[in-house]
Amino acid sequence: xxxxxxxxxxxxxxxxxxxxxxxxxxxxxxxxxxxxxxxxxxxxxxxxxxxxxxxxxxxxxxxxxxxxxxxxxxxxxxxxxxxxxxxxxxxxxxxxxxxxxxxxxxxxxxxxxxxxxxxxxxxxxxxxxxxxxxxxxxxxxxxxxxxxxxxxxxxxxxxxxxxxxxxxxxxxxxxxxxxxxxxxxxxxxxxxxxxxxxxxxxxxxxxxxxxxxxxxxxxxxxxxxxxxxxxxxxxxxxxxxxxxxxxxxxxxxxxxxxxxxxxxxx
Numbered sequence: 001x002x003x004x005x006x007x008x009x010x011x012x013x014x015x016x017x018x019x020x021x022x023x024x025x026x027x028x029x030x031x032x033x034x035x036x037x038x039x040x041x042x043x044x045x046x047x048x049x050x051x052x053x054x055x056x057x058x059x060x061x062x063x064x065x066x067x068x069x070x071x072x073x074x075x076x077x078x079x080x081x082x083x084x085x086x087x088x089x090x091x092x093x094x095x096x097x098x099x100x101x102x103x104x105x106x107x108x109x110x111x112x113x114x115x116x117x118x119x120x121x122x123x124x125x126x127x128x129x130x131x132x133x134x135x136x137x138x139x140x141x142x143x144x145x146x147x148x149x150x151x152x153x154x155x156x157x158x159x160x161x162x163x164x165x166x167x168x169x170x171x172x173x174x175x176x177x178x179x180x181x182x183x184x185x186x187x188x189x190x191x192x193x194x195x196x197x198x199x200x201x202x203x204x205x206x207x208x209x210x211x212x213x214x215x216x217x218x219x220x221x222x223x224x225x226x227x228x229x230x231x232x233x234x235x236x237x238x239x240x241x242x243x244x245x246x247x248x249x250x251x252x253x254x255x256x257x258x259x260x261x262x263x264x265x266x
Contacts, residue, residue, distance in 0.1 A: 009054025016105045017046035021100035028093045036178065037090055040080065043096065047073050047103055054110060063111025064256035065102075067130060072102040074134025075141060083169075089163050091145060110261065128186040135179035136220075136245050142172040143238045150234070173227060176241065180220045183248070187217060208258075212251035219244035 020043035028036055051070055054061045076095055083089050146168040153165065190210075223240045226232040232240070 002069060010050050010057070011107065012052065013046045013049035014103050014214045017050060018100045018103045020046065021103065022087060022097045024096035025100060028096065040076070040092060040096070043099060044073070044076055044080065047076070050103060050106070054106070059113050061111040061113050062107060062126070063260050064253040065106040065109035066111045067133070067253050067256070069102040069106040070130050071133040071137050072098050073120055075130070075137045078134070078138045078175075079141075086167075088113075089145075091141060095141070110232050111256075112260065125186060125189050128182050128189060132179045132182035132186055133252075135175050136241075136248060137170050139175035139241060140180060140245050142168055142175065143241050145174060147217065147235065147238055169233065172241070173224075173237075176220065177224065180217075180224060183217055183220065185215075189211060194248050207255070209251050212247050212254065216244045216247035216251060219247060 024031075024036065024039045024043065028039075031039070051073060053065070054066050065183050072095075076099055077093060079089075079095055083092075093099070146165060149163075149165050149168060184223070219240060223232070223237060223244060226240070227237060
């Protein structure tokens with residue numbers, strides 16, 4: 001049986017997560033490794049609770065801000081696992097700041113209420129899309145760390161990420177490849193079950209979400225081909241990654257932001 005969290009508990013969990021994330025972002029450099037792990041775990045659990053209150057509540061809610069919040073939560077999940085494999089990886093401060101902002105944003109804009117799910121394929125479509133969001137977001141974080149490390153190497157300063165540049169580059173494209181597979185699956189499910197997901201009138205409709213999602217898929221496909229065939233590396237590859245990620249963000253989150261906040265339509 002799905003547990004329905006109360007709105008009160010969801011709000012309290014969101015405030016607690018934002019406080020824990022903010023503490024880690026502002027004072028993380030003065031804390032020990034154990035305290036950092038403890039705060040990150042607390043924030044992660046409270047963040048998960050507030051996401052569950054929105055997605056599993058009665059009725060469930062979803063929108064651009066919850067999508068961004070889930071993406072950041074997935075980023076932090078991957079970082080927590082990856083930091084065990086690469087203890088020298090240091091990005092908790094920046095990610096905690098993103099976590100705090102994402103939780104507060106979702107608290108202000110909780111999304112649209114869904115009284116009924118139109119199709120059993122819709123949760124799968126959402127899950128694949130959000131997982132691809134998360135993996136590309138992780139790739140962007142690694143690309144940022146890679147750019148910062150490269151800049152520090154050129155200026156002969158200490159590399160703060162603590163991970164070799166080649167390792168960061170390899171990890172970045174592993175996440176791009178995984179995200180591309182999930183994005184392809186998302187678009188395939190959306191195409192195969194368009195009538196079931198969105199109704200007969202919307203079948204094959206090229207709306208803003210579809211256009212931006214397909215454009216991002218083409219950019220990521222070009223990035224992977226360019227890396228495999230033309231040897232794209234460094235800042236050229238990073239710029240293409242940023243472009244594809246920006247288009248993907250506009251695909252769902254951007255479209256829903258316009259509908260929910262600018263046009264105030266569900």
